[in-house]
Amino acid sequence: xxxxxxxxxxxxxxxxxxxxxxxxxxxxxxxxxxxxxxxxxxxxxxxxxxxxxxxxxxxxxxxxxxxxxxxxxxxxxxxxxxxxxxxxxxxxxxxxxxxxxxxxxxxxxxxxxxxxxxxxxxxxxxxxxxxxxxxxxxxxxxxxxxxxxxxxxxxxxxxxxxxxxxxxxxxxxxxxxxxxxxxxxxxxxxxxxxxxxxxxxxxxxxxxxxxxxxxxxxxxxxxxxxxxxxxxxxxxxxxxxxxxxxxxxxxxxxxxxxxxxxxxxxxxxxxxxxxxxx
Numbered sequence: 001x002x003x004x005x006x007x008x009x010x011x012x013x014x015x016x017x018x019x020x021x022x023x024x025x026x027x028x029x030x031x032x033x034x035x036x037x038x039x040x041x042x043x044x045x046x047x048x049x050x051x052x053x054x055x056x057x058x059x060x061x062x063x064x065x066x067x068x069x070x071x072x073x074x075x076x077x078x079x080x081x082x083x084x085x086x087x088x089x090x091x092x093x094x095x096x097x098x099x100x101x102x103x104x105x106x107x108x109x110x111x112x113x114x115x116x117x118x119x120x121x122x123x124x125x126x127x128x129x130x131x132x133x134x135x136x137x138x139x140x141x142x143x144x145x146x147x148x149x150x151x152x153x154x155x156x157x158x159x160x161x162x163x164x165x166x167x168x169x170x171x172x173x174x175x176x177x178x179x180x181x182x183x184x185x186x187x188x189x190x191x192x193x194x195x196x197x198x199x200x201x202x203x204x205x206x207x208x209x210x211x212x213x214x215x216x217x218x219x220x221x222x223x224x225x226x227x228x229x230x231x232x233x234x235x236x237x238x239x240x241x242x243x244x245x246x247x248x249x250x251x252x253x254x255x256x257x258x259x260x261x262x263x264x265x266x267x268x269x270x271x272x273x274x275x276x277x278x
Contacts, residue, residue, distance in 0.1 A: 116149030119160025222252035236261035
């Protein structure tokens with residue numbers, strides 16, 4: 001029998017619950033809102049790395065090792081991202097959302113990238129607005145755009161503030177955008193005109209109030225899938241209340257509207273999970 005199976009079989013059911021409660025109490029991380037399957041899988045990775053076989057043993061490791069606690073929280077916050085991840089989504093945003101917001105003369109355009117990780121999504125959105133302003137001869141009006149990236153992971157936010165990326169971060173980025181908006185030498189740094197459009201702050205999506213709005217566009221991709229249904233529905237309510245009338249919501253490719261949110265948002269591009277508040 002393999003190591004992964006052995007610790008799953010030998011741990012009493014209550015030990016997993018005790019561990020997740022401990023994490024929530026010690027570090028304020030909302031384990032109860034996440035799907036058990038997701039938590040078990042990511043905790044298992046850290047348990048194998050430390051060579052322990054029960055949740056109780058791992059709890060003792062956490063008590064004596066603050067660095068391991070940080071590594072566990074990094075694993076639980078699921079920071080998987082890259083610039084223009086799934087380009088078709090961004091192409092649709094560029095064709096439909098950006099013109100609708102930029103061309104109607106509104107004095108400010110507020111964008112919220114919720115769960116922004118290391119800033120890839122927020123900078124990608126800023127590039128779309130800048131590109132549109134250039135193509136339409138409206139560059140002088142770009143100052144109306146305010147993009148906020150929020151995340152619970154402070155180390156990711158520190159990386160976002162630097163605006164520096166590695167080669168692998170560009171696999172979905174069109175060459176034209178890479179040449180125009182990033183330095184050509186390592187580390188590949190986003191240009192100042194884009195950095196000026198974006199700011200970042202630490203915010204727990206589950207426990208803290210949303211940033212002040214109303215927002216014209218909220219992008220929260222590949223985050224909700226890790227939460228249980230009750231939490232997802234609560235977050236859809238948060239997004240609805242945080243959006244301006246006719247504001248846009250963009251979700252991940254496998255995420256779906258649930259409960260009453262299905263009557264509160266109308267599809268703009270159902271395939272790319274782009275919706276508009278009704």
